[in-house]
Amino acid sequence: MNRHPKTSCDQLSVIVLTVVTLSATAGTLLAQDVAHYVGTNSCAAANCHGGDGSGPRWTSSYSDWVQRDKHARAYTVLLGERSRRMVRALRYKQPAHEAVTCLNCHALPPVSGGRPGHDQRLATDGVSCESCHGPASLWIARHVRSDWPRVKLVQAADLSFYDTDDVRMRTRACTGCHVGGPGRDVNHDLIAAGHPRLNFEMSAYHANLPRHWDDSADRKRHAGRPDSADGTLRELKLWAVGQVETLRARAELSRWRAASTGSAPWPELAETRCFSCHHDLRDARWRRPTEKEKRRPDWSLGQFRWSRWERSMIESLLPIDSTVPAAELTTVLDNVDKLTLSVVVPDRDRMKTETAALAAQLDKWSVALNQRTFNVKDLDGLARRLVAESESHRGPVDWDQAAQLYLALSSFQVSQKEATGLTGERRQAVDRALSGALSRMRDVLRFPNGHDSAAQLRGPGADVDTPPVALEQFDRAIRVIRSALNDSDGAK
Numbered sequence: 001m002n003r004h005p006k007t008s009c010d011q012l013s014v015i016v017l018t019v020v021t022l023s024a025t026a027g028t029l030l031a032q033d034v035a036h037y038v039g040t041n042s043c044a045a046a047n048c049h050g051g052d053g054s055g056p057r058w059t060s061s062y063s064d065w066v067q068r069d070k071h072a073r074a075y076t077v078l079l080g081e082r083s084r085r086m087v088r089a090l091r092y093k094q095p096a097h098e099a100v101t102c103l104n105c106h107a108l109p110p111v112s113g114g115r116p117g118h119d120q121r122l123a124t125d126g127v128s129c130e131s132c133h134g135p136a137s138l139w140i141a142r143h144v145r146s147d148w149p150r151v152k153l154v155q156a157a158d159l160s161f162y163d164t165d166d167v168r169m170r171t172r173a174c175t176g177c178h179v180g181g182p183g184r185d186v187n188h189d190l191i192a193a194g195h196p197r198l199n200f201e202m203s204a205y206h207a208n209l210p211r212h213w214d215d216s217a218d219r220k221r222h223a224g225r226p227d228s229a230d231g232t233l234r235e236l237k238l239w240a241v242g243q244v245e246t247l248r249a250r251a252e253l254s255r256w257r258a259a260s261t262g263s264a265p266w267p268e269l270a271e272t273r274c275f276s277c278h279h280d281l282r283d284a285r286w287r288r289p290t291e292k293e294k295r296r297p298d299w300s301l302g303q304f305r306w307s308r309w310e311r312s313m314i315e316s317l318l319p320i321d322s323t324v325p326a327a328e329l330t331t332v333l334d335n336v337d338k339l340t341l342s343v344v345v346p347d348r349d350r351m352k353t354e355t356a357a358l359a360a361q362l363d364k365w366s367v368a369l370n371q372r373t374f375n376v377k378d379l380d381g382l383a384r385r386l387v388a389e390s391e392s393h394r395g396p397v398d399w400d401q402a403a404q405l406y407l408a409l410s411s412f413q414v415s416q417k418e419a420t421g422l423t424g425e426r427r428q429a430v431d432r433a434l435s436g437a438l439s440r441m442r443d444v445l446r447f448p449n450g451h452d453s454a455a456q457l458r459g460p461g462a463d464v465d466t467p468p469v470a471l472e473q474f475d476r477a478i479r480v481i482r483s484a485l486n487d488s489d490g491a492k
Contacts, residue, residue: 035135035160061212068210074126089193105177132173134162168370175249188269202242203411224374226419233374235415248362250310258351316385387482399454433484437477
């Protein structure tokens, strides 16, 4: 005997939605509520996020994403010839658009504690709304209500909502794929097979992302204390938090690689500096460590340091926030360096321990920077540290360090303009110097035609002790910026 009266599908839907809503209002979630994806169709309606651009930006965020954002085509690239060549080289049993290794970043990843595997019906959307904002089943009905700002503050984690208004959360949404993490590893095998190397820098990626949010409100939200009335230091915050979060993600990835004792290769060559191996042997001498470095007890000839890309700017950033114990952070960074320099194959257990300690310190620092109210003094001090003359060398020693410096100074130029309005001749002089120098730096960093690496960073010929001409040009550009900064207000 049926103990329940007949109920239509529509009535049942209303009942279920009512129960879920009442549960959330009470501050609790039903035990059977597990976050899962709902797909972009739930966002695409014209009266939701699929507008024509005539209303507020959020009303057309889906339209902006699907028309202008490369993330919308992240799945499609898995169907191309390059992807087919890669899976053949890697001897995958599945095509790229079905391989878990590829789908974990090129589509919605599986939800922790949710349904196993990838939903191929949603995978074709690529890196869609819920990749950055979280699986929406528990919050999609709530986020249209007037109390949503309060609800997300106290229940975001319970609802699996990722609040990208927060710069730290915004950056983590990017680093998950663009740096990597557990199950999302662009290792040396993938790179050798043809996958682009991951070179993520938050402020540059953010600048290139098509705006599908209210950017004016976001600039005000993270304005700090600019000099001009309508100015903002958001760019500085994006760069600073981005640097720390990128290195934190890299440390977490290294910890996971060390812990993967199955079929994963060790040491993982993607851990080390590419240019330790990939360079012209004839001009290698100028790259070698200084005599001072060789006198370190942990130095071993032929060993490779941890990759320079994610950490080359960290020392310049340290003085900004006095709440961070710089000595402790420097110690854990040195511990990782010592471990990778002392032996050919770093001990897995020690690597797990040291990178976990580094990630923990960086996490604390990221929280502090994210909460900091930045000011123009922070900005100016950072710029002078970036171009300060070093005792060991005048400037970058490889493409990675040069590229990161270029991106940092580009971010400084944007932030100076947004924070000060370039009022005053000296600010304008610094901006002019930056414009000319950054243009020359960009020419140095651009790969020559027919090359997919920095082939221009070769020595000048027979003189193997002299840095490449390209880096000499880079150094001259740095000196122009340094001179302009030293002539500006507040310089010694």
